[in-house]
Amino acid sequence: MSSFIIYKLILVLCVFTVTLVAAIWSTYAERKVAAFIQDRIGPNRAGPFGLLQPLADGLKMFMKEEIIPNVSNKLLFIVGPCIAMTTALMAGVVIPWGNTIQTSTHIYNLQIVDFDFGVLYLFGIVSIGVYGIMIGGWASNNKFSLLGAIRASAQMISYELAMGLAIIALIMTTGTLSLHEIALQQTGGSNGHWQVWNIIKQPLGFLIFIICAFAECNRTPFDLPESETELVGGYHTEYSSMKLGFYLFAEYINMFISSAAIATLYFGGFNFPFMNDLGLSHNFITILGVFALLIKIIFFIFFFMWIRWTIPRFRYDQLMHLGWRILVPLALINILITGLIMIL
Amino acid sequence: MKSLTNRSINVTGKKMNTMEKLYLPAIWSGIMITIKHLFKKKSTISYPEVTRPFSPVYRGLHVLKRDDNGAERCTACGLCAVACPAEAITMEAGERKKGEESLYREEKYATVYEINMLRCIFCGLCEEACPKEAIFLTDRIVVTDFDRNNFIYGKDKLVEPINARIDVSKRQTPEVKAFKTLQGPLHNKLNPPALSKGNPQAIQ
Numbered sequence: 056m057s058s059f060i061i062y063k064l065i066l067v068l069c070v071f072t073v074t075l076v077a078a079i080w081s082t083y084a085e086r087k088v089a090a091f092i093q094d095r096i097g098p099n100r101a102g103p104f105g106l107l108q109p110l111a112d113g114l115k116m117f118m119k120e121e122i123i124p125n126v127s128n129k130l131l132f133i134v135g136p137c138i139a140m141t142t143a144l145m146a147g148v149v150i151p152w153g154n155t156i157q158t159s160t161h162i163y164n165l166q167i168v169d170f171d172f173g174v175l176y177l178f179g180i181v182s183i184g185v186y187g188i189m190i191g192g193w194a195s196n197n198k199f200s201l202l203g204a205i206r207a208s209a210q211m212i213s214y215e216l217a218m219g220l221a222i223i224a225l226i227m228t229t230g231t232l233s234l235h236e237i238a239l240q241q242t243g244g245s246n247g248h249w250q251v252w253n254i255i256k257q258p259l260g261f262l263i264f265i266i267c268a269f270a271e272c273n274r275t276p277f278d279l280p281e282s283e284t285e286l287v288g289g290y291h292t293e294y295s296s297m298k299l300g301f302y303l304f305a306e307y308i309n310m311f312i313s314s315a316a317i318a319t320l321y322f323g324g325f326n327f328p329f330m331n332d333l334g335l336s337h338n339f340i341t342i343l344g345v346f347a348l349l350i351k352i353i354f355f356i357f358f359f360m361w362i363r364w365t366i367p368r369f370r371y372d373q374l375m376h377l378g379w380r381i382l383v384p385l386a387l388i389n390i391l392i393t394g395l396i397m398i399l
Numbered sequence: 400m401k402s403l404t405n406r407s408i409n410v411t412g413k414k415m416n417t418m419e420k421l422y423l424p425a426i427w428s429g430i431m432i433t434i435k436h437l438f439k440k441k442s443t444i445s446y447p448e449v450t451r452p453f454s455p456v457y458r459g460l461h462v463l464k465r466d467d468n469g470a471e472r473c474t475a476c477g478l479c480a481v482a483c484p485a486e487a488i489t490m491e492a493g494e495r496k497k498g499e500e501s502l503y504r505e506e507k508y509a510t511v512y513e514i515n516m517l518r519c520i521f522c523g524l525c526e527e528a529c530p531k532e533a534i535f536l537t538d539r540i541v542v543t544d545f546d547r548n549n550f551i552y553g554k555d556k557l558v559e560p561i562n563a564r565i566d567v568s569k570r571q572t573p574e575v576k577a578f579k580t581l582q583g584p585l586h587n588k589l590n591p592p593a594l595s596k597g598n599p600q601a602i603q
Binding site: 088092093094099366 | 426429430432433436439440442443
């Protein structure tokens with residue numbers, strides 16, 4: 056029993072660390088990708104290639120003056136960023152970071168908890184995340200913050216729906232809600248028998264899902280809650296110091312988790328092509344699989360940034376139009392088509 | 400309405416066709432453009448390590464030249480101050496005392512010579528006006544400061560040090576020398592092709 060707890064604790068610690076480190080250097084990557092796409096060099100002063108820039112940024116955040124507006128609701132003002140950060144970190148629990156590691160006596164699953172309802176848990180947690188933004192924006196007692204918070208909640212509700220419908224079609228094909236099993240179903244090349252990734256089975260569903268993932272993460276082109284140019288930062292206008300840091304950080308953690316979810320649900324998770332034809336030991340393939348997943352995640356994080364520096368922000372009515380009148384019907388049609396194909 | 404030029408673009412209320420309404424092809428071409436820029440040559444110049452080359456005719460911080468013996472060339476005639484369109488130059492003239500022959504070339508010299516670098520537009524008309532070839536613009540940069548008063552450069556900053564002469568050969572070309580030898584109204588009647596040959600006799 057104690058060995059079980061130790062193994063879980065180590066796993067939790069690893070996932071926690073990897074998530075935070077990935078989020079920290081996502082901020083660096085964001086600036087570098089932005090710079091490169093705009094024909095610039097980007098941060099290159101702190102450390103080699105500016106790699107220590109995130110640490111300098113973090114230090115700056117800590118050293119800044121902490122301002123809590125007098126007119127704000129102080130308790131909720133503090134609770135807001137806490138919720139945003141906590142929920143962002145909680146989502147990593149159900150992601151299968153790798154297959155199992157087998158020793159002579161035990162089988163260790165590289166997933167903190169393998170819920171039967173893993174997908175539901177993931178979306179439950181992600182939708183709680185909006186409370187952080189909503190509470191923070193409302194508690195600031197500022198017009199811009201409130202507008203940002205309203206936009207965030209409206210946007211979340213609209214896109215959660217389409218995202219859920221896209222997922223329903225996926226679950227119809229996989230027949231399970233456990234993320235570990237969904238990942239296992241996409242194993243590549245066992246004895247010449249191919250299990251394709253879900254992207255092949257659900258191309259339309261993937262498209263809807265990734266668009267909604269952008270909206271859920273408040274990333275451009277759906278960054279209306281923040282919109283620096285019109286809302287002066289939106290829900291975090293009044294925030295300063297590390298509380299602002301928490302909000303920004305939570306966004307990057309969300310991006311990391313979303314990338315992991317996209318990779319797991321549609322791009323084979325920890326599986327990579329020919330993994331079972333190489334004749335390697337199970338444990339070795341598991342370790343390779345972890346790196347395969349990380350590479351996929353890195354690609355999707357890059358994709359998030361790539362899109363950010365390509366497409367301008369949507370207008371609010373366009374956002375609602377896209378969510379309710381295009382994505383939701385499209386997702387319903389996708390369910391219908393999936394059902395028809397399954398019957399025939 | 401008939402347009403006066405052909406440069407205006409007629410905006411039509413054309414409806415988007417189905418392909419355009421999908422947006423996805425447009426987004427695809429957009430991300431292809433941005434990914435190309437990812438690998439393009441960067442236009443950044445990492446300043447302290449790399450400096451941009453100056454143009455040979457760059458006009459920067461002024462210098463008040465000395466002659467070959469180290470005496471100041473400026474005679475405080477005031478032509479530069481008159482020529483200056485920004486009225487950045489001011490000076491006070493003084494008479495050379497006995498024993499100062501090595502310091503000042505002629506009997507009259509500038510006791511005070513000030514250029515306000517915040518007014519100066521670095522047009523170079525002062526050096527064009529100077530009959531004594533005393534003032535030149537160089538490829539040096541006026542350093543920044545927090546105090547406006549520090550931008551009024553006096554003789555301490557403008558006159559070149561005797562042991563660290565400042566090269567103005569890029570601006571004191573044979574053409575310029577020829578130009579300076581011309582007297583009176585000929586200044587305005589110069590024809591540039593003759594000047595470019597660098598032969599003062601041809602013009603006279």
